[in-house]
Every structure is written in C-alpha cells, then in structure tokens.
Amino acid sequence: MVAILAVVAVLLFLVGADDRTQNVVQSITGVAALIATLATIRTSAPTAVLAPDTSPASAAPVASPLNDRPIQVWSTPPRNPHFTGRETELRALAVALSADRVVSVSALHGLGGVGKTHLALEFAYRHQDTLDTAWWVRAEEAATIPAQMAAFATALGVDAGDDPLAAVRAELGRRSGWLLVFDNVEDFAVLRDAIPTRGDGWVLITTRRTGAEAFGQVLSMDVLRRTESVRLLEDRLPELSATVADRLADLVGDLPLALVQAASYIRQTGIPVTEYVRLLESRLGDMVGRGYVVDRDGTTIATLWQVTLERLRAGTPAAVQLLEVCAWLDPDAIPLDLFTNHPNELPSPLSEAAADPVAFADAVGILVAFSLIRRDGTNIAVHRLLQASVRATTPAALTEAVALLDTAAPEKVYGRPRNWPSWRELLPHVLTATSYPEATTIDPDRMDRMLAGAGAFLQTQGQYSDAEPLLRRALSLTEATHGPDHPRVAIRLNNLAKAMRDLKRPGEAVPLAHRALAINEAIHGPDHPSVAIRLNSVAMALQDLGQSDEAEPLLRRALAINESVNGPDHSSVAIRLHNLARVLRDLERPGEAEPLARRALAISEAVHGPDHPTVAIRLHNLAQVLLDLERPSDAEPFARRALSIDEAAYGPNHPDVAIRLNGIARVLEALGRPSEAEPFARRAADIQPRLNLSTADGQE
Structure with a gap:
C-alpha cells in the first residue's frame, strides 16, 4: 500500500x-x-x-533520493524552443567544463542581449541526462542570492541555518553530477562565498562584466553569425525570404534579443516585413523599444542597458559621456585619439578625463568591463543598437561628435596625400554623424567643412558618385548660410564642377564653373589668383565638351595671372602649364605642348618631391605628348614611373592607376610590343567598369 x-x-x-x-x-x-x-x-x-x-528561485519541485538515485533537483527556466545556432560555443563550453578539475567553473561574457542566458539554458538541457541537480540563481541583484541559495539548500534536503551559502557548498561537496548557474552576475564579490570548492560538479556564470577570469575560464560571446540570424528569423517567421531576413539581421546587428524582438513585433502587429525593415532603416531609435519578448519580463533593447548606464552615470560620468559621443559615430573602429587629441571639444568631466591618460584609460576600461564597448588596440566599437538606444536620450552629444570630427579632419584634401590617412580613418564617422536628421541643427560652418572635406576625399579616391551628394549638400548649406555670392560658395561650385567632369557630365560642369568664375571676378577683380582657378575650371569643362579652342585662351589668361602674382615656379603655374599642354595636344600642336609639359614636371618635382601623385600626373602628360610626337621610346620611362608612383600612393585599383596603365599600353603598342601592352590594357579595363570611372587623363 x-x-x-x-x-x-x-x-x-x-x-x-x-x-x-x-x-x-x-x-x-x-x-x-x-x-x-x-x-x-x-x-x-x-x-x-x-x-x-x-x-521565485525554483521552477520545479524536488524529490529525495530513492535507492541511492536522486530524482533531479531542477530549477532552470523553460528551454527555448527556438534556440538557434551557437554549436561552436556549446562545444567550447562543454570542453571548458570538462576540464580535469574537482569543480569546473566557466563564465559566458558578452553584451546584454547577446544570448548568454539562453546558451546557458541550452547547455543545461542538453546535459540533463548526466545531471542529478541543476540550480539556477538570478544573480543581477547580489542581495537576493542568499535567499535563492537557502531555497537550494532546502531542495537538497539540508538545513540552511544562518549561512545558506556555506550549507550549499558543503552539501555539493559531497555530491556529483550537479550544475549551478549564476545568471547575469553584476557583483563578483558574492560569488567568492557561493561557489563550491569541492564536489564533482559544474559552475556556470553569465555576465556582462569582465573579471570572471578569477573564477575560471571565460568564453566571450559575440553576436550571431549571419547564417544563424537568418535561420532564427526564418524559424519564427516562416514566410520571410532569405534576402529580407539578411537585411533585417544587418539592421539590428545580429543581436539575438533584437532579432527575437523584431520577429515578435512583426508577428504581434501583422506589419508587413518590408514595411518594418523600412522603419528600421529610417527610425531605428524609435523601433528598438517595440516588440514584446515573452521570457524577458518586459525587457526590450530600449531598456536593456538603462540600469547599467544609470549606475555608471552616478559613479563614472566621464565613461557615460564617452559612450554618448560614440553613439553618434560609426559603430566600428572609433579611434581613441579622436578624444585624447582634442579634449577641449568635449564636455566636462570627459574633457578632463581625455586630457589625463590614466583617467581616460579608466573611462574606457569601465565601458569595456560592462561589455558596452569592445576595445581593439587603439580603437573601440559599439553595437549599433546600443548606439540607437543611447542616441534617443542624448541629442546634445551629436554637437560634440561633430565638433570633434571637424577639429580632427584636415581641411586641405586635394593634392595633399599626407592628409588622406586621417581622412580614411575618419570618413565613416563623418558620413555617419552628418547623416542624422538632427545634424541640420549643428553649426552650419562645421557641417559644411565636414561635407566638403568628405566629398573631396572621396574624389581623390575615385569614388565620384559617392562624392557628388556630399558636395551638393555642402553647396546648399553654404548658400543658405552665407548667401549665393559668397566666396566660399564659389569654392563649393568649383569642387562640384570637378565632380561633374569626373562623372563624365561636363555639360553640368560648365554652368557651375561659370557661376564660380563670376562670383570671384565680382569680388576680387579680373586678375586675382582665385579667378585663375575658376578660369581653369571652365576651361577643363569646355575641353571635355570638345571645345578646346575655347579653352585655350582661358588657360593662357589663368597662366598669366599666376605667373604675375605667384611667380614662375609656383605650384599653381605648374597646373596651368599642364592643362594648357593637354589642350594643345587636343588641338594637334604637340610641339608647343612639350616644353610646357616639361616645365610643369620640373616645378612639381621641386615643390612636391619626386614621388608625389601630382608628379605622376605630370609624367603621364609628358609621356603622352612624346607619344604624339612619335617618340614612344622617350615616353616609356615617364609612363612607367607615373604608374609606379600612383600604385604606391593609391593601391592597385584606383582610377588614376587605370589611366597610367592605359598610358603604358599605348606606348608599348606604339613601340610594336602588343603582347606586352595587352596585360596593362586588360588591368585598366578591369578597374574602370568596376568603379564607373572617368577616363580623363590628368586634368586639374
């Protein structure tokens, strides 16, 4: 019975x-x-x-041993039926916990929402057949841990007494086949008294904070792989196409919680997926708070980091200010010297911290410690959804981000290759900071300089289509700020005209260049160096339209202005000589072009040195003049030297490199060496269609 x-x-x-x-x-x-x-x-x-x-600590009842085989003590939350991927991480965790130790301790570390809890859950359920006991401790509030351990002691059938942590440690020291999970640990101090030192079992810690190395091996978790993100979305939304799933995953940065939240919002509201994607693209900050996730107790991406940030704001406000500025930059490769080189552009107390290497290291370190940023040497990175969440409450930080970038970015770009590495590093952040609707409220002169500088840099890199909208925005902003006839407007018109020529649209370049010329003539008179620049721009557009006969007198006038004002050996004189030589070639007067081309080369070598990209332009032009004069053997060394300079300056796939390759191919053909010419021509052809480039050979 x-x-x-x-x-x-x-x-x-x-x-x-x-x-x-x-x-x-x-x-x-x-x-x-x-x-x-x-x-x-x-x-x-x-x-x-x-x-x-x-x-609250227990999700299941407990039975006492029966014939020396205990029924499981099991308090883990329900298994995630949609768990996807993470096989590599699960294997790594199994290896770490199977180490030859009496008590194996491992920690899962990563950004909030990255899936640490669900990975720990999946691990527990996959190993439940080998476990007699699995106990889950919600550890975000250290004060609640003793009560949860007291409940564990009761479940184990031991008296918790006045020290439940010691009671559990002692009991687990006599047992085997157990797993103890401390989920979402914020304060490691309490774990020192909670983790058993004897017994045959596993301890698993999940945390956003660094420091778990003191207890055992730490496995850092990143966002999902893209294939895993797509599979997760398709599992929850079977009607989703792989293409749309890929785009959605990209927009939320493959963060698991964000993916689940997105799928929940789509399912709950019935919103078409394409419309949801459009909302993410245009209003990411507004969308991160939408979507109910059943097992997260109301937590969304919008609220995920709030508690941590408020805690940091009270203790280390400089760190929070650093994160707030970073929220308005590109998420990846944010250079730390952007802050340390320009502390005066930052708010207090971040400005003081940025000026003090120790204080700044502390500010960066606390953000790393809470998994709010990742550090890679001299750069840091922030997840895009954390950025969106922070941006929603810190619009003023955009002004600080723009001020930093404006101060750090070199103003001179054209013909200044020494400034290009700085622009290459800052460009993603400039493009990001200037893209926000809130940027329209920023100091217009700062915005103008950044847009114009970014457009100019993209031009130097052969990205002409990308440069055009930036240059147009800079022009519109300058006109609105300073009026239609300001000298800065003439500069913006001139740069946009150059972009039109680069894009093979000289018909659009001519009116822009003429308007810039009229502005400068009205302000400075007919003989000012700025007028020479505008005359040159009009002439180049006319040449592109096949009107070299009209371009010649404009260039001769520009040359006369520069020689008179700047002297015969000025870099501006070299530009005029170079372009006049090109026009004379078009007019089939290469004999007149040669001395101009040689003089331009000599000036540029004296001004810039022998290996400057400007010198490559001069060398190429001289080689083409010599080719027109049927002297290909004289042209070859100039053409090869030009290619060598540009490949060193730009890399192998720049439009100027394509121009130099074509130049060598023409010379080799003229020398009767077509087999040698063919690979140069083929390389040039491969570059130009890929980049949709102009084939102009060296206008300035």
Whole structure:
C-alpha cells in the first residue's frame, strides 16, 4: 500500500513538474522508471516526497533520493524552443567544463542581449541526462542570492541555518553530477562565498562584466553569425525570404534579443516585413523599444542597458559621456585619439578625463568591463543598437561628435596625400554623424567643412558618385548660410564642377564653373589668383565638351595671372602649364605642348618631391605628348614611373592607376610590343567598369 501511495504521489508530482518546466515525454519516462524501481522493492521504508518549492528561485519541485538515485533537483527556466545556432560555443563550453578539475567553473561574457542566458539554458538541457541537480540563481541583484541559495539548500534536503551559502557548498561537496548557474552576475564579490570548492560538479556564470577570469575560464560571446540570424528569423517567421531576413539581421546587428524582438513585433502587429525593415532603416531609435519578448519580463533593447548606464552615470560620468559621443559615430573602429587629441571639444568631466591618460584609460576600461564597448588596440566599437538606444536620450552629444570630427579632419584634401590617412580613418564617422536628421541643427560652418572635406576625399579616391551628394549638400548649406555670392560658395561650385567632369557630365560642369568664375571676378577683380582657378575650371569643362579652342585662351589668361602674382615656379603655374599642354595636344600642336609639359614636371618635382601623385600626373602628360610626337621610346620611362608612383600612393585599383596603365599600353603598342601592352590594357579595363570611372587623363 505504501509503495502504491508513493507511486501515486510521485506521478502527481511529476505531472505538476511538467506543467512548469518539463515536457510530457520526460514525465512519463520518469514515472515508468520509478515504477520499475519500486517493483523491485520487497521491503522498504516509505519514500518522502518534498512539496513543490514555490519560491521565485525554483521552477520545479524536488524529490529525495530513492535507492541511492536522486530524482533531479531542477530549477532552470523553460528551454527555448527556438534556440538557434551557437554549436561552436556549446562545444567550447562543454570542453571548458570538462576540464580535469574537482569543480569546473566557466563564465559566458558578452553584451546584454547577446544570448548568454539562453546558451546557458541550452547547455543545461542538453546535459540533463548526466545531471542529478541543476540550480539556477538570478544573480543581477547580489542581495537576493542568499535567499535563492537557502531555497537550494532546502531542495537538497539540508538545513540552511544562518549561512545558506556555506550549507550549499558543503552539501555539493559531497555530491556529483550537479550544475549551478549564476545568471547575469553584476557583483563578483558574492560569488567568492557561493561557489563550491569541492564536489564533482559544474559552475556556470553569465555576465556582462569582465573579471570572471578569477573564477575560471571565460568564453566571450559575440553576436550571431549571419547564417544563424537568418535561420532564427526564418524559424519564427516562416514566410520571410532569405534576402529580407539578411537585411533585417544587418539592421539590428545580429543581436539575438533584437532579432527575437523584431520577429515578435512583426508577428504581434501583422506589419508587413518590408514595411518594418523600412522603419528600421529610417527610425531605428524609435523601433528598438517595440516588440514584446515573452521570457524577458518586459525587457526590450530600449531598456536593456538603462540600469547599467544609470549606475555608471552616478559613479563614472566621464565613461557615460564617452559612450554618448560614440553613439553618434560609426559603430566600428572609433579611434581613441579622436578624444585624447582634442579634449577641449568635449564636455566636462570627459574633457578632463581625455586630457589625463590614466583617467581616460579608466573611462574606457569601465565601458569595456560592462561589455558596452569592445576595445581593439587603439580603437573601440559599439553595437549599433546600443548606439540607437543611447542616441534617443542624448541629442546634445551629436554637437560634440561633430565638433570633434571637424577639429580632427584636415581641411586641405586635394593634392595633399599626407592628409588622406586621417581622412580614411575618419570618413565613416563623418558620413555617419552628418547623416542624422538632427545634424541640420549643428553649426552650419562645421557641417559644411565636414561635407566638403568628405566629398573631396572621396574624389581623390575615385569614388565620384559617392562624392557628388556630399558636395551638393555642402553647396546648399553654404548658400543658405552665407548667401549665393559668397566666396566660399564659389569654392563649393568649383569642387562640384570637378565632380561633374569626373562623372563624365561636363555639360553640368560648365554652368557651375561659370557661376564660380563670376562670383570671384565680382569680388576680387579680373586678375586675382582665385579667378585663375575658376578660369581653369571652365576651361577643363569646355575641353571635355570638345571645345578646346575655347579653352585655350582661358588657360593662357589663368597662366598669366599666376605667373604675375605667384611667380614662375609656383605650384599653381605648374597646373596651368599642364592643362594648357593637354589642350594643345587636343588641338594637334604637340610641339608647343612639350616644353610646357616639361616645365610643369620640373616645378612639381621641386615643390612636391619626386614621388608625389601630382608628379605622376605630370609624367603621364609628358609621356603622352612624346607619344604624339612619335617618340614612344622617350615616353616609356615617364609612363612607367607615373604608374609606379600612383600604385604606391593609391593601391592597385584606383582610377588614376587605370589611366597610367592605359598610358603604358599605348606606348608599348606604339613601340610594336602588343603582347606586352595587352596585360596593362586588360588591368585598366578591369578597374574602370568596376568603379564607373572617368577616363580623363590628368586634368586639374
């Protein structure tokens, strides 16, 4: 009778457990095993069955041992039925916890929302057949841990007494086959008294903070791989195409919580996926708070980091200010010297911290410690959704970001290759900071300089189509700020005209160049160096239109101005000589062009040195003049030297490199060496279609 009552009690108990945490198959299997065990009992004391633990720490009731085989003590939350990917991480965790130690301790570390908790859950469920005990401790609030450990002691059948942590440690020291999870640890101090030092079991810690190395091996978790992100979305939204899923995953940066939140919002609201994607593209900051995730107790991307940030704001405000400025920059490769080189552009107390290497290292370190940023040497990175969440409440930080970039970015770009590395590093951040609607409220002169500088840099790199909208924005901003006839407007018109020529649209360049010329003539008179620049621009556009006869007098006038004002050996004189030589070639007067081209080369070598990209332009032009004069053997060394300079300056795929390659191919053809010419011509052809480039050979 006692055995029958025990079976009934256990059956009822397991059905209850199924309602809370385990599936029906597991319950039936457990009951069958117990009945089989009881059938072998001839004489036995009654089996005690503990009532379910209703404390928050426990998700399932506990049974005492039966024939030395305990029923599982199991308090883990429900398994995620949509768990996707992470096989590499699960294997790594299994290896780490299988190390030859009495108690194996490992930690999962990463950004909030990256999936640490669900990975720990999946690990527990995959190993439940080898575990007698698995206990889950919600550790974000250190003050609640003793109560949860007291509940664990009760579940283990031991008296917690005045020190539940010690009671649990002692009991687990006598057991094997157990897993103890401390989820979302914020304060590691309490773990020193909570982690067992004896017994054959596993301890798993999940945390956003660095420092878990003191307890065991740390496995850092990143966002999902793109294929895993797509699979997660397709699992929750079967109607989703792979292309749209890929775009959605890209927009939320492959962050698991954000992916789940997005899928939930789409499912709950019925919004078409393409419309949701458009909202993410245009209003990411507004969308990060939308979408209810069932197992996150109301937590969304918008609220995920708020508690941590408020805590940091009270203790280390400089660190929070650093994050706020970074929120308005590109998420990747943010150079730390952007802050340390320009502390006066920053708010206090960040400005003081940026001026002090120790204080700044502390500010960066605290953000790294809480997984709010990643550091890679001299750069840091921030997840794009964390940025969006921070931007929503810190619009003033955009002004500080723009001020930093404006101060750091070199103003001179054209013909200044020494400034290009700085622009290459800052360009993603300039493009990001100037793209926000809020940027329209920023100091217009700062915005103008950044847009114009970014456009100019893109021109030097052969990215003409990307440069055009930036140059047009700079022009519009300058006109609105200073009026239509300001000298800075003439500069912006001139640069846009150059972009039109680069894009093979000289018909659009001519009116822009003429307007710039008229502005400068009205302000400075007919003989000012700025007028010479504008005359040159008009002439180059006319040449592109096949009107070299009209271009020649404009260039001769520009040359006369520069020689008179700047002297015969000025760099501006070299530009006029170079362009006049090109026009004379078009007019089939190469004999007149040669001395001009040689003089331009000599001036540029004297001004810039022998290996400057400007010298490559001069060398190429002289080689083409010599080719026109049917002297290809004289032209070859100039053409090869020009290619060598540009490849060193720009790399192998720049439009100027394509021009030099074509120049050598022409020379080799003229020398009767077509087999040598062919690979140069083929390389040039490969570059130009890929970049959609102009084939102009060296206008300035």
